[in-house]
Amino acid sequence: MTGFLARTTSASSPIAMADDVVSDIAPSLSFLRAPTSAPGSLPLAVAEIDSADTFDAVSTDAGDLVASGRAAKFLIDRRDPSALSPRFVNGNFLRDGVVPDEAKFHYPFGRVTFRIPESLDMFNAVTYFTLDKRYIAGTLRTYHLDGSQDPVYGLQFYPQDLIRERAVVEAVGAIKTRVGIGGARFAFVPTASQQTTAMVTGELAALGIEVLPIDRILGAIQYLPLNLGEAWGYLRVFPSDNNALTPSDIPVFDELPLDLSVVAGVLTRAVQDTNSHVNLKSKERRTPNAVLRNAGPDNPRLAPFADQPVHLVVGRDDFTLDRTTPEIIAAKLAERMGRPLIRLEWLPETELRSYDEIAAGTTREARGSAARYGSKAANLGFLAHRGVLGRVADVGSPSAERGYELVPRGFAVPLQAYRDFIEHPPNADVRSMIEAFVAAEQTGELSPQQRTERVDDIRSAIMAASFPPGALERVRSKLDEVLPDVEKVKVRSSANAEDIPDFDGAGLHDSYSANTTKRDRPMGPCLVEEDDADDGDVKRKVKPKSVGCAIKGVYASLWNKRAVEERSFARIDQDSVAMGLAIVPAYDAESDVAANAVVVTRVLNTDGVYGYSVSAQQGNNLVTNPNPGTYSEITIAAFISDDEPTSLTVTRFAKPTADAPERTEPVLPSERMLELVDLAKQVERAYCRATPGYYPDCDFAPAANDKDTALDLEVKVLEDGHLVYKQVREFGGR
Incomplete structure (x- = not known):
C-alpha cells in the first residue's frame, strides 16, 4: 500500500519526471531477468519471487495499517488483458547510492518499467479509482499471526482502491503464480469495505488464497508496536502500586491504566485505544509503547528481567530487552531532565468573553486569544468562527447547512482570574504551598509519595479557598448573558499548559458538571468525590454541585499529580502555569449521547497511508478515557483529495462494555463517518490558514x-x- 503517490507540486517529484530521464533509465534495466541467488544483483523490476530470501531482498519495512512486517510492491499492466505482465518493485534498488522514486512508488516505477504514458492524476484515476482498470497496483506483505514464525503473505491494495470480486481474483492469481516460496500461506487482505470478495470466495479458495480482513489480522498478531523507540529503566511486571511508578520505570500492565504517571516506556497485555489520551501522550513525549498479548509475570522473555535495570527497544517486528546498569538509567534520565526550563508566557485579561466574541475577528485572532484564555477556550472560539464551523446564522457555514450549532455556546474565563484567585490575600497559605512545592519539585528530589502528599494538600487548600470580591458574580452574570435558562453546565479546563506545541496536556486536568441553580456555601470547603454513576465524561464530581465549586475543582486539577509529572518531564516551569476555563452547556442537555468520536488528522503509526484516524465508541463511554475492559472502534479514513472517494477501513470493532462481546458492526453508519471526516478537513484547512507554519499548502x-x-x-x-x-487541539505525535 505504500506505493500510492499523492499529487505534489515538488519539482523533484515523479510527476515532473521528464521523458528523456525515463529513456536514459529504461535501457539499463534488465527487468525481465529472473532473480538470482545474489540479492544485491537484483534489478529494479523483478519478474518473480522464487524464495523467501528474494522476498527479503526486494521488500522493505511495511508502512501501512499494521506497523510490523515487510512489504514488496507490485504493478500489473492490463493494457493487453491477454498478456498480463506483473512486476515486483525492488524497494532496495539503488542508483548513485540512493533509492530512487521508481523504487518507492508505483507511478514512477510504471513510467520506467512499462513506459506508461499517463500523467500522475490519470494514472491514479485508471489504477485506483475505477473498476475498469488499466493497471493494478498492490503490495505483497508479511504478517506473523498467532505467534507463528512462518509468515502469512498478504496480497492487498491501497484502501481507496475500488478493486473487488473478479478483479481481485485476477490480480492475486497473477501475483501468486509469480511467487515460488515453498509451503507459503497466502491471503487476500481487504483494506476497505468496497474491496469485496463475496461472489468469488470459491475461486480464491481454489487458488489457495484465504480472505483475512485487517481487524482479524490485528486480532491475531501477538506483538503490536504503538510507538517505536527505546528506553532505559527498571522493568516492573504488573506493578501493584501505579502511584509509585517513576520516569525511571518501564511497567508491564495487564490493561493500560487511565491515570498513568510519566514512565520511561510501557508494555500491555490488553489492546490499547490508539486515540486514548495515554497513547497519544506516549507518542508526543516519544516514549516507547507496545502491546504484547502474552505479557505477564510468567512470560519467559520478561520474567528474568523483573525489577532489573533494562534497556527496552520497541521495534516494528519485535521488542528487545537487555540488561543495563542503574548508572546508565540515571544518566539517561538526567540527560532528559537537564534541559532548560520552559517558561510559559501569557497575557493578563479581565474580560470574560463568549466564544462568539472570540470569533468576531479573524481566525488567526481567535487562535491568538489562547494567550489570554488558554487554548481550549480559544479553540472553541476558533471552531465557532464563521470561516470554520460557524453558527446557524452564518450563511454557508457547516452549522447553517445542518440547521443546528456544531459548536456549543458558552464563554471563556481568562487565565488571570486563576492568578487573582491564588493571590487573593485570604488565600496566602495556598500561594505559599504552591511556591514551596514548585521549588521542591524543580530540584527533582521529591519521591512519588512526597509529590502525591504535597499536591493533595494543595488541591484541598484550593477547594477551601475563597474567591476575590466580585469574581464569582461576574461568572454568574456571564452565564445569565450567554447561557440564559441553562441549568446544567460543564466547567472545563483551559490551562496555558495544555494544547500547546509539543505538549497537548490531554487528560491531565479535570472537568466538572455544575447546576446553575445551586448556590455556593458561604462557609466550608467544596469537596471532590468519585462519581459512581457512569456518565462517561466526568470521572469525579464536586459537592455541592455549584458553579463556584466546579471552578475550584478545575483550578485544583492544575495540581493533579499526573499534570505536575508531565510538566516536569516536558521541562515546563511550574511557576508559570495558570488555569483558564471553558464553560459550556452539558452535552446531553438537548439529547442523550449516542456515541463519542475522536478524529486525528493523520493515519497514526504509518507514513504510507494518506488520510485520518477515526475512533468511535457507543454511548457515552469515552474514546479518550475508556472505562476498564472496554475499547473503541478504530477506522482509517483514506483519501487524497475532495474529488476522489474516501475509503473506510475498520481495523478494530468497539467493545462498549466490559461484560459484553466486541461489536461486529461499526458504531456509526458510513455516512456519519464520512461527515466527520469532511468536517475535520474543513477545520484543518482553516486551522492551517490561521496558524503560520502549520503546513505550506493548506489546501x-x-x-x-x-x-x-x-x-x-x-x-x-x-x-x-x-x-x-x-474541542480541537494540535497533536505532535505520529
Whole structure:
C-alpha cells in the first residue's frame, strides 16, 4: 500500500519526471531477468519471487495499517488483458547510492518499467479509482499471526482502491503464480469495505488464497508496536502500586491504566485505544509503547528481567530487552531532565468573553486569544468562527447547512482570574504551598509519595479557598448573558499548559458538571468525590454541585499529580502555569449521547497511508478515557483529495462494555463517518490558514502525511443526530 503517490507540486517529484530521464533509465534495466541467488544483483523490476530470501531482498519495512512486517510492491499492466505482465518493485534498488522514486512508488516505477504514458492524476484515476482498470497496483506483505514464525503473505491494495470480486481474483492469481516460496500461506487482505470478495470466495479458495480482513489480522498478531523507540529503566511486571511508578520505570500492565504517571516506556497485555489520551501522550513525549498479548509475570522473555535495570527497544517486528546498569538509567534520565526550563508566557485579561466574541475577528485572532484564555477556550472560539464551523446564522457555514450549532455556546474565563484567585490575600497559605512545592519539585528530589502528599494538600487548600470580591458574580452574570435558562453546565479546563506545541496536556486536568441553580456555601470547603454513576465524561464530581465549586475543582486539577509529572518531564516551569476555563452547556442537555468520536488528522503509526484516524465508541463511554475492559472502534479514513472517494477501513470493532462481546458492526453508519471526516478537513484547512507554519499548502494539508503536527478533534454524537464539537487541539505525535 505504500506505493500510492499523492499529487505534489515538488519539482523533484515523479510527476515532473521528464521523458528523456525515463529513456536514459529504461535501457539499463534488465527487468525481465529472473532473480538470482545474489540479492544485491537484483534489478529494479523483478519478474518473480522464487524464495523467501528474494522476498527479503526486494521488500522493505511495511508502512501501512499494521506497523510490523515487510512489504514488496507490485504493478500489473492490463493494457493487453491477454498478456498480463506483473512486476515486483525492488524497494532496495539503488542508483548513485540512493533509492530512487521508481523504487518507492508505483507511478514512477510504471513510467520506467512499462513506459506508461499517463500523467500522475490519470494514472491514479485508471489504477485506483475505477473498476475498469488499466493497471493494478498492490503490495505483497508479511504478517506473523498467532505467534507463528512462518509468515502469512498478504496480497492487498491501497484502501481507496475500488478493486473487488473478479478483479481481485485476477490480480492475486497473477501475483501468486509469480511467487515460488515453498509451503507459503497466502491471503487476500481487504483494506476497505468496497474491496469485496463475496461472489468469488470459491475461486480464491481454489487458488489457495484465504480472505483475512485487517481487524482479524490485528486480532491475531501477538506483538503490536504503538510507538517505536527505546528506553532505559527498571522493568516492573504488573506493578501493584501505579502511584509509585517513576520516569525511571518501564511497567508491564495487564490493561493500560487511565491515570498513568510519566514512565520511561510501557508494555500491555490488553489492546490499547490508539486515540486514548495515554497513547497519544506516549507518542508526543516519544516514549516507547507496545502491546504484547502474552505479557505477564510468567512470560519467559520478561520474567528474568523483573525489577532489573533494562534497556527496552520497541521495534516494528519485535521488542528487545537487555540488561543495563542503574548508572546508565540515571544518566539517561538526567540527560532528559537537564534541559532548560520552559517558561510559559501569557497575557493578563479581565474580560470574560463568549466564544462568539472570540470569533468576531479573524481566525488567526481567535487562535491568538489562547494567550489570554488558554487554548481550549480559544479553540472553541476558533471552531465557532464563521470561516470554520460557524453558527446557524452564518450563511454557508457547516452549522447553517445542518440547521443546528456544531459548536456549543458558552464563554471563556481568562487565565488571570486563576492568578487573582491564588493571590487573593485570604488565600496566602495556598500561594505559599504552591511556591514551596514548585521549588521542591524543580530540584527533582521529591519521591512519588512526597509529590502525591504535597499536591493533595494543595488541591484541598484550593477547594477551601475563597474567591476575590466580585469574581464569582461576574461568572454568574456571564452565564445569565450567554447561557440564559441553562441549568446544567460543564466547567472545563483551559490551562496555558495544555494544547500547546509539543505538549497537548490531554487528560491531565479535570472537568466538572455544575447546576446553575445551586448556590455556593458561604462557609466550608467544596469537596471532590468519585462519581459512581457512569456518565462517561466526568470521572469525579464536586459537592455541592455549584458553579463556584466546579471552578475550584478545575483550578485544583492544575495540581493533579499526573499534570505536575508531565510538566516536569516536558521541562515546563511550574511557576508559570495558570488555569483558564471553558464553560459550556452539558452535552446531553438537548439529547442523550449516542456515541463519542475522536478524529486525528493523520493515519497514526504509518507514513504510507494518506488520510485520518477515526475512533468511535457507543454511548457515552469515552474514546479518550475508556472505562476498564472496554475499547473503541478504530477506522482509517483514506483519501487524497475532495474529488476522489474516501475509503473506510475498520481495523478494530468497539467493545462498549466490559461484560459484553466486541461489536461486529461499526458504531456509526458510513455516512456519519464520512461527515466527520469532511468536517475535520474543513477545520484543518482553516486551522492551517490561521496558524503560520502549520503546513505550506493548506489546501493539501488534510492529505499530507509529512506535516509536523496534526489535529485532534473530540466530538459527541447525540441521539437526535446532532454533532457537538468538544474541542480541537494540535497533536505532535505520529
